[in-house]
Amino acid sequence: IDVLRKAYQGEVKLLYISPERLEVEGFIEKLSKQKISFVAVDEAHCISQWGHDFRPSYRNIYHLIEEIHPRPVVGAFTATATIRVKEDIIEQLSLENPFIKVTGFDRDNLYPVVERNVDKNKYLLEELDKRESAIIYCATRKIVEEVYTFLKRKGFPVSKYHGGLSKEEREDMQNLFIYDKLPVMVATLAFGMGIDKPDVRKVIHYNLPKSMENYYQEVGRGGRDGEKFKGILLFAPGDIRIQKFLLDQNDSDEEEYEKLDQMVAYANTNGCLRNYILEYFNEKPDGKCGFCQNCDSSFIEEDITVESKKILSCIYRSGQRFGASLIADVLKGSRNKRIRELQLDEISTHGLMKEYDKKRIVQMIDELVQREIVTKEQGKFPILHLNEKSSEVLKDKTPVIMRFRKEEEKVYSAKAEKTSARVFDLTPEKEKLFEVFRAWRKVKASEEQVPPYVIASDATLRSLVEVLPKTSEELLEVHGIGERKRDSIGEEVLRILGIWEGENTEKEVEIINSSANKDEPSYLVTFQLYQSGLDIEEIQRIRSLKKTTVCGHLIQALKEGYSVNIEDFVSPEKMEQIQSVQQELDTYRLKPIKEALPEEIDYDEIRFVMAWINRENSSE
The missing domain is CATH 1.10.10.10 (Winged helix-like DNA-binding domain superfamily/Winged helix DNA-binding domain)
Structure with a gap:
C-alpha cells in the first residue's frame, strides 16, 4: 500500500507490477496520470493467445499504454516466441514499425537428452547428484508428490513446489532450494517464474510438456552461469494421454493439440535434438550440433x-x-x-x-x-x-x-557427462580442491545467510582451481571476481589456497575448521559436508572427529528432518535385520537389539535405523 501511494505521488522511479494488478478498479487511471517514459513487458509471449502461457490479464497492458500521454516507449521481451506469437505481440501492443532484435534460440551450453520408456524413478537415482542443483518438472501435483516422496525416502535433499501448497509452504520450499539446503526441486510448471538460480545443472522433465515453447522456457532455467547443463526429457506414451486430458479439461483449441504433436515428434526423433528445437523456432542450423544425446549416440x-x-x-x-x-x-x-x-x-x-x-x-x-x-x-x-x-x-x-x-547406449546416456557436468573435467587433485571450496562456500553462505552462489558461482570456483592465484592482483584474473568480490572474499580465498599449497598433510581440516561459523551447531557443519558429497571417512579426516561423533551428527540431522539417505550408512539387508529385531522385541533400547543381532552390525548402524524408524512414524 505504501509503494502504491508513493507511485501515485510520483515518488517511484522504477515500479514492478503484475499484469493482474491492472485489473484493480481505478489502478490504470491513477497510474496513467504519472509521467511514465518507458513500459517494459517481460514474458511478452503471455499476451498472445498463440503463446504457450497465455494470460488474459496481459491484454490490459495495452489499455495502460493508451492512457499514458504522451505515449511511452514500449519494450517487449520473451525467450520463446514463434513468428506467429511475435506478430501477435506487435499487434496486441499496437507497436508501429518496432525495432526487433532476435538474439537466437540456441543455448550452446545445453546438452539435450531424450530417454524413451525407461524406469523413470530408477533413472533419477542414477542421474541425480546430491551436490548439484536440479529441477524436475512433473505434469500434475499428484506426480510431484509421488516423485518428491520417492526421492526423499531415498535420502535426496529434495524440495517441492505446486499450486496445492500454501503461499508460506511455497516460499519456504523455494528458499530451501535457492539456498542449497534442498537443491533438488520437484515441481509443476508453476515453479520457475522469476527464479534466477545460476547453478542448476540439470532440468529434467519427468513428463512430456504440452509444447516446445513450454519445454524450452523451462529448460532455460538451467545453466544460467554459462556452464554446461543437461536438459533431460523422460518420455513414455502415457504422457501423451495426460497432456491430452489436461488440454481437454481446458477446452483447448486445435493449435494446442498441434503443438503437443510437435512435442511428441521431438521425443521420438532420432535426428539432432538441438536442430529440431532451432528449426521449430524458425532458425536454420548448420549441420549436426555434436552436443546432444542423439549426435553422441550410435545407431543401427x-x-x-x-x-x-x-x-x-x-x-x-x-x-x-x-x-x-x-x-x-x-x-x-x-x-x-x-x-x-x-x-x-x-x-x-x-x-x-x-x-x-x-x-x-x-x-x-x-x-x-x-x-x-x-x-x-x-x-x-x-x-x-x-x-x-x-x-x-x-x-x-x-x-x-x-x-x-543402440539399446545398450541408454545406460551410457543416462550417465553421460555426469562427472564432467559437476567438476568441469578437472584433474583429480583440482577436483578435490574444488570440493573443498564448495564446502567452504556452503559454510560461509550459511554464516552470511545468503545463497551459496552469491558467495561464488561454480564457474568462479572452477576458475579459482585452474588459475590458482597467489596475490590480490591475480585474483582479478579469476572468472567472476571483480574488485568488489575480491574485497569481500579475496582474503579468505588466498588463505585457503595458501594452506592448500603448503606442506600441511591435514590441509582440508585446517581449511574447513577455520572457516566454520562458530555460532552454527557442529552437527550442521558435518551435515553440510555430507550434503556436499563427502563420506564418513572424509568428514572424519576433515573435521578431526571420531566416526561415532560424525555418525551422531548425521543422526541428529536425520532427526531434525534434514535429508539424510540411510542407505549411505546401512545396507538394505542390515536395515531389514535391525527392523525385524526391533519389531520382535518391541523396544528402542540399543543394548537388547544389539545382543539379538549378528556381531558385524554395530551400534552406529542401529542408531541410524532407530532414528529413521522414529522419523517415519512421526511423519505418518
Missing part, C-alpha cells in the same frame, strides 16, 4: 520397407479413419472391445505384425509420419492418411530405412 539401420507396406495397407483397409495407437492394435492382432465393435478384426491386415510389440509398431508409424510417408491430421484427433509418398513405398519405388539407437 534397419530396412523396414516390408513393415511400412503392412502399416500403409492397414491404414488404407481401415478406411483412413484412425490414429497410430488403434492401427498398431490391429496390426498386433488385438481383439479388444473397440476393435471388435468396429469389426477391424475382420480385415486382412489384422494380426499382420503380431510378432512385434505395440511400442515398436508405433515407433515405425511415427517414423513414417516424420518422413511424410503418412500424413497425420493435426489436432485433437490425429487420424492417419495416405499420400503420394505412401504410393511410392507401396509400389516399391522408395525403400524405408529406420535408425534405432
Whole structure:
C-alpha cells in the first residue's frame, strides 16, 4: 500500500507490477496520470493467445499504454516466441514499425537428452547428484508428490513446489532450494517464474510438456552461469494421454493439440535434438550440433520397407479413419472391445505384425509420419492418411530405412557427462580442491545467510582451481571476481589456497575448521559436508572427529528432518535385520537389539535405523 501511494505521488522511479494488478478498479487511471517514459513487458509471449502461457490479464497492458500521454516507449521481451506469437505481440501492443532484435534460440551450453520408456524413478537415482542443483518438472501435483516422496525416502535433499501448497509452504520450499539446503526441486510448471538460480545443472522433465515453447522456457532455467547443463526429457506414451486430458479439461483449441504433436515428434526423433528445437523456432542450423544425446549416440539401420507396406495397407483397409495407437492394435492382432465393435478384426491386415510389440509398431508409424510417408491430421484427433509418398513405398519405388539407437547406449546416456557436468573435467587433485571450496562456500553462505552462489558461482570456483592465484592482483584474473568480490572474499580465498599449497598433510581440516561459523551447531557443519558429497571417512579426516561423533551428527540431522539417505550408512539387508529385531522385541533400547543381532552390525548402524524408524512414524 505504501509503494502504491508513493507511485501515485510520483515518488517511484522504477515500479514492478503484475499484469493482474491492472485489473484493480481505478489502478490504470491513477497510474496513467504519472509521467511514465518507458513500459517494459517481460514474458511478452503471455499476451498472445498463440503463446504457450497465455494470460488474459496481459491484454490490459495495452489499455495502460493508451492512457499514458504522451505515449511511452514500449519494450517487449520473451525467450520463446514463434513468428506467429511475435506478430501477435506487435499487434496486441499496437507497436508501429518496432525495432526487433532476435538474439537466437540456441543455448550452446545445453546438452539435450531424450530417454524413451525407461524406469523413470530408477533413472533419477542414477542421474541425480546430491551436490548439484536440479529441477524436475512433473505434469500434475499428484506426480510431484509421488516423485518428491520417492526421492526423499531415498535420502535426496529434495524440495517441492505446486499450486496445492500454501503461499508460506511455497516460499519456504523455494528458499530451501535457492539456498542449497534442498537443491533438488520437484515441481509443476508453476515453479520457475522469476527464479534466477545460476547453478542448476540439470532440468529434467519427468513428463512430456504440452509444447516446445513450454519445454524450452523451462529448460532455460538451467545453466544460467554459462556452464554446461543437461536438459533431460523422460518420455513414455502415457504422457501423451495426460497432456491430452489436461488440454481437454481446458477446452483447448486445435493449435494446442498441434503443438503437443510437435512435442511428441521431438521425443521420438532420432535426428539432432538441438536442430529440431532451432528449426521449430524458425532458425536454420548448420549441420549436426555434436552436443546432444542423439549426435553422441550410435545407431543401427534397419530396412523396414516390408513393415511400412503392412502399416500403409492397414491404414488404407481401415478406411483412413484412425490414429497410430488403434492401427498398431490391429496390426498386433488385438481383439479388444473397440476393435471388435468396429469389426477391424475382420480385415486382412489384422494380426499382420503380431510378432512385434505395440511400442515398436508405433515407433515405425511415427517414423513414417516424420518422413511424410503418412500424413497425420493435426489436432485433437490425429487420424492417419495416405499420400503420394505412401504410393511410392507401396509400389516399391522408395525403400524405408529406420535408425534405432543402440539399446545398450541408454545406460551410457543416462550417465553421460555426469562427472564432467559437476567438476568441469578437472584433474583429480583440482577436483578435490574444488570440493573443498564448495564446502567452504556452503559454510560461509550459511554464516552470511545468503545463497551459496552469491558467495561464488561454480564457474568462479572452477576458475579459482585452474588459475590458482597467489596475490590480490591475480585474483582479478579469476572468472567472476571483480574488485568488489575480491574485497569481500579475496582474503579468505588466498588463505585457503595458501594452506592448500603448503606442506600441511591435514590441509582440508585446517581449511574447513577455520572457516566454520562458530555460532552454527557442529552437527550442521558435518551435515553440510555430507550434503556436499563427502563420506564418513572424509568428514572424519576433515573435521578431526571420531566416526561415532560424525555418525551422531548425521543422526541428529536425520532427526531434525534434514535429508539424510540411510542407505549411505546401512545396507538394505542390515536395515531389514535391525527392523525385524526391533519389531520382535518391541523396544528402542540399543543394548537388547544389539545382543539379538549378528556381531558385524554395530551400534552406529542401529542408531541410524532407530532414528529413521522414529522419523517415519512421526511423519505418518
